[in-house]
Amino acid sequence: AQKITQTQPGMFVQEKEAVTLDCTYDTSDPSYGLFWYKQPSSGEMIFLIYQGSYDQQNATEGRYSLNFQKARKSANLVISASQLGDSAMYFCAMSHNRDDKIIFGKGTRLHILP
Amino acid sequence: GAGVSQSPSNKVTEKGKDVELRCDPISGHTALYWYRQSLGQGLEFLIYFQGNSAPDKSGLPSDRFSAERTGGSVSTLTIQRTQQEDSAVYLCASSLDGTASNQPQHFGDGTRLSIL
Numbered sequence: 001a002q003k004i005t006q007t008q009p010g011m012f013v014q015e016k017e018a019v020t021l022d023c024t025y026d027t028s029d030p031s032y033g034l035f036w037y038k039q040p041s042s043g044e045m046i047f048l049i050y051q052g053s054y055d056q057q058n059a060t061e062g063r064y065s066l067n068f069q070k071a072r073k074s075a076n077l078v079i080s081a082s083q084l085g086d087s088a089m090y091f092c093a094m095s096h097n098r099d100d101k102i103i104f105g106k107g108t109r110l111h112i113l114p
Numbered sequence: 115g116a117g118v119s120q121s122p123s124n125k126v127t128e129k130g131k132d133v134e135l136r137c138d139p140i141s142g143h144t145a146l147y148w149y150r151q152s153l154g155q156g157l158e159f160l161i162y163f164q165g166n167s168a169p170d171k172s173g174l175p176s177d178r179f180s181a182e183r184t185g186g187s188v189s190t191l192t193i194q195r196t197q198q199e200d201s202a203v204y205l206c207a208s209s210l211d212g213t214a215s216n217q218p219q220h221f222g223d224g225t226r227l228s229i230l
Contacts, residue, residue, distance in 0.1 A: 033216050035218060035219075037221075043203065043223060043224055044221060044223050044224075045205065045207070045219075045221035046221075047218040047219070047220065050216055050218055052216050091156060091157065095217075101159055101162060101170055101172075101173075102147070102159070102219060103159065104149075104156050104157040104159075105156060106155065106156040107155075107156050
């Protein structure tokens with residue numbers, strides 16, 4: 001069965017430090033995509049970064065990078081030089097080519113401390 | 115704006131009433147998704163449209179929930195005989211082409227539904 005697991009319900013990190021948000025997934029399909037979304041307290045869902053299952057390199061978008069370890073079925077989000085504005089809920093999600101349902105993890109609430 | 119638009123932004127209604135939620139996706143996006151998010155929880159998939167057809171309705175919680183999409187654009191999610199457990203934020207998202215797994219979803223701001 002397809003599943004996304006985020007084991008950290010909450011994290012506290014000092015401003016300017018790097019932070020890693022964990023995400024593991026389970027799928028039997030060879031072709032899939034992994035996404036991270038940010039949801040601030042205002043509620044909107046903001047797309048951050050995408051990693052395809054066949055991508056050879058880890059995805060990067062500015063301060064965001066995705067540590068993709070395919071054999072371990074892990075897709076951790078790394079935020080470098082954290083900022084107060086990074087405080088939010090972060091969701092890991094997975095999609096498949098064979099169907100278009102996207103499943104989400106339960107999220108990790110990140111608190112950046114000044 | 116060019117984003118996904120949802121209306122109303124807030125809806126308060128009495129138990130037993132019917133409600134209709136609207137989603138206007140980004141122009142040109144063929145795929146449209148509905149999710150439900152209860153307070154402090156993750157996203158629960160409800161239904162997905164590719165064009166006007168809904169190949170996956172598996173997430174609809176009960177037969178009180180239905181959704182349609184017309185003209186490959188606007189979608190409405192209808193909840194009949196609302197119950198208190200229906201209280202949640204209902205999020206709509208669209209993507210350019212749902213058949214490709216690398217298409218990110220763009221979300222609306224959601225409709226916050228409260229059932230009294």
